[in-house]
Amino acid sequence: MLHYSCGAFNDSMSNGLYSFTNPAFVSFAGYSTAAVLKMFGIAAYTIGQRFRTKTFATPEDDVYKQLVSSLLGSESGLDGGSGARGRGRDCMNAVVERVRGNHLNDLENIIPFVLIGLFYVGTQPKYDCALWHYRLFLLSRLVHTIAYQVPLPQPTRTLSWLIGYATTISMALRVFKIIIY
Amino acid sequence: MLHYSCGAFNDSMSNGLYSFTNPAFVSFAGYSTAAVLKMFGIAAYTIGQRFRTKTFATPEDDVYKQLVSSLLGSESGLDGGSGARGRGRDCMNAVVERVRGNHLNDLENIIPFVLIGLFYVGTQPKYDCALWHYRLFLLSRLVHTIAYQVPLPQPTRTLSWLIGYATTISMALRVFKIIIY
Amino acid sequence: MLHYSCGAFNDSMSNGLYSFTNPAFVSFAGYSTAAVLKMFGIAAYTIGQRFRTKTFATPEDDVYKQLVSSLLGSESGLDGGSGARGRGRDCMNAVVERVRGNHLNDLENIIPFVLIGLFYVGTQPKYDCALWHYRLFLLSRLVHTIAYQVPLPQPTRTLSWLIGYATTISMALRVFKIIIY
Numbered sequence: 001m002l003h004y005s006c007g008a009f010n011d012s013m014s015n016g017l018y019s020f021t022n023p024a025f026v027s028f029a030g031y032s033t034a035a036v037l038k039m040f041g042i043a044a045y046t047i048g049q050r051f052r053t054k055t056f057a058t059p060e061d062d063v064y065k066q067l068v069s070s071l072l073g074s075e076s077g078l079d080g081g082s083g084a085r086g087r088g089r090d091c092m093n094a095v096v097e098r099v100r101g102n103h104l105n106d107l108e109n110i111i112p113f114v115l116i117g118l119f120y121v122g123t124q125p126k127y128d129c130a131l132w133h134y135r136l137f138l139l140s141r142l143v144h145t146i147a148y149q150v151p152l153p154q155p156t157r158t159l160s161w162l163i164g165y166a167t168t169i170s171m172a173l174r175v176f177k178i179i180i181y
Numbered sequence: 182m183l184h185y186s187c188g189a190f191n192d193s194m195s196n197g198l199y200s201f202t203n204p205a206f207v208s209f210a211g212y213s214t215a216a217v218l219k220m221f222g223i224a225a226y227t228i229g230q231r232f233r234t235k236t237f238a239t240p241e242d243d244v245y246k247q248l249v250s251s252l253l254g255s256e257s258g259l260d261g262g263s264g265a266r267g268r269g270r271d272c273m274n275a276v277v278e279r280v281r282g283n284h285l286n287d288l289e290n291i292i293p294f295v296l297i298g299l300f301y302v303g304t305q306p307k308y309d310c311a312l313w314h315y316r317l318f319l320l321s322r323l324v325h326t327i328a329y330q331v332p333l334p335q336p337t338r339t340l341s342w343l344i345g346y347a348t349t350i351s352m353a354l355r356v357f358k359i360i361i362y
Numbered sequence: 363m364l365h366y367s368c369g370a371f372n373d374s375m376s377n378g379l380y381s382f383t384n385p386a387f388v389s390f391a392g393y394s395t396a397a398v399l400k401m402f403g404i405a406a407y408t409i410g411q412r413f414r415t416k417t418f419a420t421p422e423d424d425v426y427k428q429l430v431s432s433l434l435g436s437e438s439g440l441d442g443g444s445g446a447r448g449r450g451r452d453c454m455n456a457v458v459e460r461v462r463g464n465h466l467n468d469l470e471n472i473i474p475f476v477l478i479g480l481f482y483v484g485t486q487p488k489y490d491c492a493l494w495h496y497r498l499f500l501l502s503r504l505v506h507t508i509a510y511q512v513p514l515p516q517p518t519r520t521l522s523w524l525i526g527y528a529t530t531i532s533m534a535l536r537v538f539k540i541i542i543y
Contacts, residue, residue, distance in 0.1 A: 008202045016197050016378050020303055020359060030299040030360045036293045040350065043289060057282055060332050101419055107288060107469060108405060112398045114296045115476045119391040151422050165447055169402065172395050178382060179392045197378050201484055201540060210481040211541045214534050221531065224470060238463055241513050288469060295477045350505045 014161040017122055025132045028121050031134035032114045035141055039106040042145065046099045055093035060167045083102045105161070106141070113137055123178040133167050140164035194289055199304055201311050205311045212315035213295045220287040223326065227280045236274035283329045286342070287322070294349045295316055301352040304359040314348050321345035379484055382515055386492050390483050393496035394476045397503055401468040404507065408461045464510045467523070468498035468503070475530045482533040485540040495529050502526035 020026055050056055054065050138165035147157035201207055231237055235246050301311070321344035328338035382388055412418055416427050472535070502525035509519035
């Protein structure tokens, strides 16, 4: 604690697996942040698609629908088909459901990657090996998003999901291996 | 390793960015835990709304519906409109869908905040700057929840979501900046 | 920084709460990784149920439906009842919705456990106490999954969920206690 209060803050704090002096942690932080921002991108894209198709989730969002209509001067276009399904809310537009499915899939895969990756960094993996895990995962999620939204013919989406899934499992297995031995 | 086994456990362990001797980490831990508990609050609120509207997710939950009915001595009230939509399950009640949408939005925003925040703490941000990021984020999510559940007129909900979203992106940009330079 | 560049990498890096020299962190890493992998198991199970009931999420997945049909040489079986609900897509099969609900519940509970647990480890809890938190949580989520998928009569599922929920809150309360005092 002494040298902590002596102005050597940075030095005493920066020695550790979980610090920006450890290249494996720096890479992990970068790729994880990029993957989470990719997920944030889908959130923004969802809003774009909601406006484009005038498909909103709650009654108070109807002000947005009126806004879009008054700006475009028309009720036509890619309207979410309100009422057609007798559900009261026009909240099941296929375009919007596609982005939402993509977002949920990101949550189900990117978050576990970051969490298991935090433990994986602690196992002191070889730098190259770790880096390729991160690269492969981020690439697989980018391909997955494109395959989901274009959409590309299957099994592109399934395979890209599988690669990210397998990458995370590979990291998890190393965590178990280090714990057990 | 020597001093680790010499009883100096606390001292050797508590020097680091990720420890409760680093005020930036302590604040982050507090605000993150509060944000996650807020999300847990929505989960509890969902159960309350399910009972109030007698809208349950699966057939085995029907014992709860019978329980509510026998307690209240009536089949009337805010019933989920079972069968009315011909979907077999009365699982799409608007009140319950509203809480569920809120919960999902929390997942999509609070979890990324905590994950990116973990890396952000590692970049050794100025304490004041970090603290204001955490405060703004937590406040924005509280306002978002209130705006979603009351509900308040738009764009209250959209704006409160946007502030939390921008806060997380601001933290992510600092992580990238530190990694690149 | 000196000894960091002197080949004593492992030693200087492995002293800390968040390292594999801290038994409480090792246990936490193991149980957390196991819980996240359990969630990954549900993802794989979802795919299995989609194939079994021929219920796919998007039009491009129809190639899989044709594949299943040609392999089984029949259109009968547990078909998702396409068109019966007039929603165009047969994406609301009860069996698949059950697995999806389970997956979402895992996201809502397992991720918060890992995040709050990361801070909890930093509070230096008694090893035994920490270990029982982790064990109880993992066990409760395993019982929850079985109760959800069999399905077992209620309140098995509700109680198992409640135990995991309470375990995470107990860890959060310790984080707050350490921060405040």
